[in-house]
Amino acid sequence: MINGSFNVEPIFNKFRQRDAKEARLLKALAVLMKFQILKNLESHLIKLRVPTEYKSLAMALESQLGKYSTLIIFPHNRKDIVKSSLVVKALERLEQPHALSLVVVGGCFTSESVQLLNLRKAYFLSLSEFNWTDASSIGIQGTQKG
Numbered sequence: 187m188i189n190g191s192f193n194v195e196p197i198f199n200k201f202r203q204r205d206a207k208e209a210r211l212l213k214a215l216a217v218l219m220k221f222q223i224l225k226n227l228e229s230h231l232i233k234l235r236v237p238t239e240y241k242s243l244a245m246a247l248e249s250q251l252g253k254y255s256t257l258i259i260f261p262h263n264r265k266d267i268v269k270s271s272l273v274v275k276a277l278e279r280l281e282q283p284h285a286l287s288l289v290v291v292g293g294c295f296t297s298e299s300v301q302l303l304n305l306r307k308a309y310f311l312s313l314s315e316f317n318w319t320d321a322s323s324i325g326i327q328g329t330q331k332g
Contacts, residue, residue, distance in 0.1 A: 224257040255287040266293030
């Protein structure tokens with residue numbers, strides 16, 4: 187107690203430390219999961235849910251979307267290559283009808299990934315449009331699994 191009042195600073199510090207640990211854990215889980223799906227998202231909120239470097243792309247896309255959308259966020263650094271095997275896993279998790287707009291975020295999609303997502307009439311937010319294939323990306327990424 188300080189001058190008859192309780193010192194709450196140690197309690198706040200504990201919460202700050204716990205929040206930082208939880209944030210690190212969530213980031214680690216996101217890497218393990220390889221993708222994140224946000225279903226039935228109001229389309230005007232897409233720009234708020236995408237990674238920072240994709241916000242301007244999402245804002246430009248907003249007028250083309252229906253009222254609700256599904257957002258799939260794949261690995262999204264410029265050098266990340268999104269292969270078809272990962273896209274298949276993500277699409278298998280979608281349970282809602284195809285009527286919702288589908289927005290996908292990723293660093294660079296292989297041509298096989300693009301073909302699969304085009305069947306779903308997906309809107310792409312990507313930092314790179316290099317023409318990778320699943321096979322050609324193996325030599326570059328080596329240990330990355332789809």
